[in-house]
Amino acid sequence: MIPSSLNISRSALELLFDLLSTPKMELSAEQFKSRHEYRELLAARLLTPVSSTPVSVCIDGRDYDIIPNATGPGFGYFSAGAGWVNVPMEDLQRYQVDSLRVFAVLRNWLDISDRSPIASLQHDVIWDLGDTWVGKRKLAVLFVRRAHLPVSMHLLRQALQIFPRRKSAMVLTDLPFHHFGPDLPGEPLCTDLMGLISPGEEAVSTIDKELIADLLGLGIPKRNQNGPVYCSEDGGELVVNGETYRFNGLIHRSIIRQLYEAWQGGESRVRKEVLLETAESRSNTISQAFSGCKNEWRKVIDYGDGCGWLKVE
Structure with a gap:
């Protein structure tokens, strides 16, 4: 359940989509500690701790292979200058984007009903988030991860060829992308998420549908302030x-x-x-x-x- 009052700072949202575009969607404890926005994302449950056996640790920007301590509990690594170095467990923690939670927030912001499940069209790359209304037009909303890569756009083109609602679709992406090659089937509106957030908006709690309407050329009529x-x-x-x-x-x-x-x-x-x-x-x-x-x-x-x-x- 996503609270309707969930607000995320613009800077945290930018970091979230940057992280979403990485191969494993993970960051180290050192990276986590370096930016307070990551703690904001963790508090919103958009990041989740990864429970796995550590294999490496980033210390002062350098990666070290981690091995279990042969003489006791814990982990560490060998350094040419210091020999065996124990590493506190909190320094081995990694965090990962909870993509389904992110999609649930996006659906809430776009007024997409949660009655239908989120459908994966291409594993770990393309998802169907459901339908939303922009004015009197019903749009299917797709999300593409790692949209800056040509392979992602190739997979999107394949998915749209068999997607039944491609002529009334909107494609949201984590990062801006440069589209080369033939037109996408159905010629959907494609835009990165941050492109739908006003530059002056520091706390994000919704997505402006009037901006989407403008991009579609629909132009939702403005509110009439004169009547009751x-x-x-x-x-x-x-x-x-x-x-x-x-x-x-x-x-x-x-x-x-x-x-x-x-x-x-x-x-x-x-x-x-x-x-x-x-x-x-x-x-x-x-x-x-x-x-x-x-x-x-x-x-x-x-x-x-x-x-x-x-x-x-």
């Missing part, structure tokens, strides 16, 4: 009399958008059956449909006599 009610195109953000309410579930968003469009069209109420059927909900009542949502929804939605409506006044 604003609703985003996907129903995920509702503003009533200056108070903002956010909805993550696809069913919740559909109902919110229907109620908003009805209110905008001068209709005060919408039949319950219409709301639930259009939202593809299996619930029998509006309250059941919102049972997994925070109780704040009751501040802006009312229902009765087989109808539902926005509480604007």
Whole structure:
């Protein structure tokens, strides 16, 4: 479960994607201690300690082969000048990126439902994170690791050839890449993650979908500040009399958008059956449909006599 309030500093996020692009996605204890951002990533569980028998240690930038101590517990190495050198166990600890946790955070930031599993399209290189809505357009979101390498782009081209949603896909990458050769099948939008983060944003807790829309040439309409009610195109953000309410579930968003469009069209109420059927909900009542949502929804939605409506006044 990813908390919606998870914030990561920009500098830590940059280090995370740099580390994600390395072969083993690992760093040594010396590297870990050198940057406070790594401790931030560990606290967010985006890094995890590696439990394995140590084979080497980095001391002052130089790697030494580690062997077990023949006369006692622990490990060490032979130095030409100092002979046998014991190495504290904390200096042998290594840390690795928890890629699935990273993908879960990205899905949370992009409002991708966690009901469907993350699918690997090419082992350790390409993943299908699921679908998100940008305005009225549904996008399949893929993630490519080590995107700066030609072999990764070759694998992406192969994967897209058989990917059924390639014509409505967006490819996110760990590092910027230079694309050579023929166009990718489906011609998806390709961008590195840091390219979707505003340069002035120091604490990152979401990804700007309006920027994605601009890159796609969609141009999500800006919020109308004049009226008492604003609703985003996907129903995920509702503003009533200056108070903002956010909805993550696809069913919740559909109902919110229907109620908003009805209110905008001068209709005060919408039949319950219409709301639930259009939202593809299996619930029998509006309250059941919102049972997994925070109780704040009751501040802006009312229902009765087989109808539902926005509480604007």
